[in-house]
Amino acid sequence: RPVYYTALASMPATIQALIPFGDITVDGTSVGNKSFSSSGLADPTILAGIWPISNPETKTWLGITEWFKMPLGEYDNKRVLNMGANQWAFKSEIGFVKGWGDFYLELSPYIEFYTDNSDAGAASATLEKDPTYAMETHLSYDISKTVLVSLDHYYKKGGETTVANTAMNDEAETHALQFTLGVTPAPKQRLLL
Helix, strand or coil: CCEEEEEECCEEEEEEEECCEEEEEEEEHHHCCEEEEEEEECCCEEEEEEEEEEECCCCEEEEEEEEEECCCCCCCCCCCCCCCCCCCEEEEEEEEEEEECCEEEEEEEEEEEECCEEEECCCCEEEEECCEEEEEEEEEEECCCCEEEEEEEEEEEECCEEECCEECCCCEEEEEEEEEEEEEEECCEEEEC
16 A cells, blocks of 8 residues: 655645455355365556544544546456456545544545446446445554554445346445554554454
8 A cells, every 4th residue: 555645725735546466265165165266467446545534633634535436357257256347436435534643533424426337247238336335434543653553343234236227225334343463663664464
């Protein structure tokens, strides 16, 4: 995740790139005792963000970030699993952070929109996807200047798909709870586990 920091109209700003890759395998009785897999590049994302409020003295920040996910990942409409989605995605996110001593609270709501995938499945049908709404909440504590711990909650709702004008009834509503350990081994590097 390369990150470039700059300023725009005297406000801190950033440009970032997410370059995901991986390997997915699904097997078992839920897929007819078959095995499906995919590997390689997923859809890369460019982020552009700006902080209209950036006050380290009061430990208060408000940032606005636009995400642009490009359909460049591995995709083959004849495959059951793909690393890429063959559709653009656009996410608008607001992040608010407030600190008290070594504790920080971060709230980040967002909405994500999707273009159609006009090559879905072996029949090359059109797949439409409803917007996704989400909220991330992080409560973190700085153990030292180089180590932090965080309790994180993720909520997501929406994203129902329609294929060839047939609703898939697959709207998601998920919650995830996570514990994070962050280490800063060098001034411009961070490792999150």
